[in-house]
Amino acid sequence: MLNISEPNMKRLLDLLRNKFFLVTVAFVVWMIFFDKNDIFSQYQYHDQLSKLKQERDFYLKETERVSKDLQELTSDKAQLEKFAREKYLMKKDNEDVFVIVREKKAE
Numbered sequence: 360m361l362n363i364s365e366p367n368m369k370r371l372l373d374l375l376r377n378k379f380f381l382v383t384v385a386f387v388v389w390m391i392f393f394d395k396n397d398i399f400s401q402y403q404y405h406d407q408l409s410k411l412k413q414e415r416d417f418y419l420k421e422t423e424r425v426s427k428d429l430q431e432l433t434s435d436k437a438q439l440e441k442f443a444r445e446k447y448l449m450k451k452d453n454e455d456v457f458v459i460v461r462e463k464k465a466e
Contacts, residue, residue: 374380391398432439443449450456 390396428442432442444456448456448458
């Protein structure tokens with residue numbers, strides 16, 4: 360059992376009876392647990408922000424890569440022909456296209 364001396368007990372009771380202390384404690388509890396911006400919501404917002412930043416970085420890199428590809432394709436006719444053959448299986452009239460699919464090794 361706790362051994363609280365009489366003067367300490369009186370100070371504790373006086374503190375608990377102090378209306379400013381009670382209002383402050385109530386305000387802090389309200390802000391931490393019940394407000395729309397409580398701790399749990401802040402954690403969720405932070406997590407969502409991190410995911411959105413990752414998505415933004417991914418899309419910036421993808422945009423840069425696609426822009427580079429577009430620049431290469433619009434400036435080099437041989438590169439455009441290679442791209443059309445590989446991606447869309449296009450061919451000239453006197454050619455045949457053979458698609459070779461390699462089987463994946465089963466582990």
